[in-house]
Structure formats: structure tokens, C-alpha cells
Amino acid sequence: MDSPKLKDLASGSDFGFRNKLRALVVDDNSVIRLYMVSLLKDVDVETDEAEDGKAAVTHFLEGKTYDIILMDKDMPQMNGIQATRILREMGVKAKIVGVTAHSTDEEKREFLEAGIDDFLVKPITSPQLIELLKDVGTE
């Protein structure tokens, strides 16, 4: 039996996205970025991408806004923890979800203290994404 497509689940009235959501995917790995961007576009979320924390901060300095940021932890130039701290200091209120392939408890704590709202392990699955977007859509 095939799993339901993400867009079929998201198009139901239970989700009720009032406006089109905007997401920013921040990851230095191009395969992961492509996968997450496709996952988000599949459920009709407008998506931008950034290859590291510095590029993510630049998006905001250019005046862009997002409802949700999927932030990788380990990146060159500026990692996810540094980028999250800077974004919160800039007053960014978007939901920031830390995403990582592996982390010690100490690293998770550091990421949470930097200002992320949630924490997920890669790869993100369709059900996890739906839950995240439901929370954002109803806020």
C-alpha cells in the first residue's frame, strides 16, 4: 500500500493554511537542501534556501521574512547555533527548527539555548513536516 502523498494530506481542510507559508531551508549539503525544498514545495510552501548560516542571516538583512526556518547545525562559515543566536538578536520571530544528523545532549542544549523552537533528526519525514506546518499555520 502506497503512503498518501504529502500534498493530499495537506490539502485537507484540517490544515487550513490561511496564507501561503514561507520557509527557509538552511543546510550546506545540496542533496539535503534539494530534498527538503521539494518536500516543502510539495505541500505548497514557498521556499528559499541558504547554504550556511551567513547566507541565512543575509536573507533577513535583505528584508525577507519567513514563517519557518529549517536550520542545520553543522555548517561552514557560520553554523546553525551562531546563525540562530544572531537571528534572535535581530528580532526574528519565525519558528526555527534545528535539524541535525547527530548531536550529543550538550550540543542539543546549546542549540536550544541559542533560540530554536524545536529539534528534529535528519531526514525529516512527511508526517513530521505536516506537524510542524500545522503548528505554524495555526499560530
Added chain:
Amino acid sequence: MLGLGAARLEADMNRLMALLFHQFIWKEKMEKLAHPSTRWLMWDSAQGVLDEQFMQLQQLQDESSPNFVSEVISIYFRESEKLLKNVRSLLSALHLIRTFVANWRVMFLSHRADRECTDYRKIGIHLNQLMGSSSSVGAKRVRTVCLAFRAASEHRSWSGCLRSLEVLEHEYCYLKTKLHELFQMEQQRVMAAGARHHPLLS
């Protein structure tokens, strides 16, 4: 077994070999004929090369992005090969340092320690990248080998890293071969479906 003649034993062996060969061929045929998603489940349970994350990729492929899976896999191959090449270079460099410093022990010990630390850390970073992308495409066995490799690099075991790299390269090549076969089969299936629905043939 006692008292059975050699000829009878040989005959039994030949029958067993024929049965195993038949089962192997049947399995190969079933894998080719089964529905794609079923085929992958069968393959996964038999060989564990891919996991259900690959099916997630397949579900993202539709009319608006008909080549999504092959695009993702192409990028995965390209990036993985760069990472493997970098890891191999770092291990070669570590081997040179060990050989060189063995001859100039006292003078370069501290330099060696710093350099080794940096190189093992870089290996760890490359492996994290490969693990992340392998997880995203469902390359379960490659990811598992990366985990063991990372443990060897954290322990700064050069011989452990070298062994892990050999296993990793073997698993990666195997995965690449199997995925190429899959894409070729899918292409043939699509072409055959197109031919069946050709107006001249219907």
C-alpha cells in the same frame, strides 16, 4: 550419511545446486516484474541497501518534476565522490605524516599532533556530510559504514580508518551499480508502457 555412495551424494548435491540456482533466477525475475515500490521493499528486506526514505523520494516525483529522483541521485553521486576523494587524500596525508615523523620524531611531534587532529576532524566533517546525504536518499548501508568510519576517526585509528574507507568505497560502488540498474529497468518499463499505448499498436 553412513553407507551412502559417492555417486548418490554427488547427485543430491547437483539437485540442491539446481534448486538454489532456480530460486536465485526466480528471485531476480520477481524483482524485475514486481511493482516498483514492492520491488524496493523486497530488495531492501533481502539486501538492506536502501530503506523507506528512498520511497519518500519516489513519492515526491510527479508530473511537475518527472525526473526528481534521478536528479537527486545524480547530485548525491557527484557530491559523494568528491567527499570520498577528499577522505582518501586526508588518509594518505596522515600516512605520510606518520612515516615522515617516525624519522624525525622529537622535532616534529607537536606539529604532528596538531596536524593529525585537524586531519581527523576534517575526515569527521566529510563523513557527517556523507551520512546526511546518504540518509536523505535512503542509502542505509552506506550510512551505517559511515558511522563506523566516524568512530575510527574519533579514535584516531589510521588502520581502522583505512579499513573503513575500503568498506565504504565498496558499499558506495555497489549502491551506484544497483541504482543504475534500477533506473535502466524503470526506463525500459516506461518505454514498454508507452509502446503498448501507442495509437498504432492499440
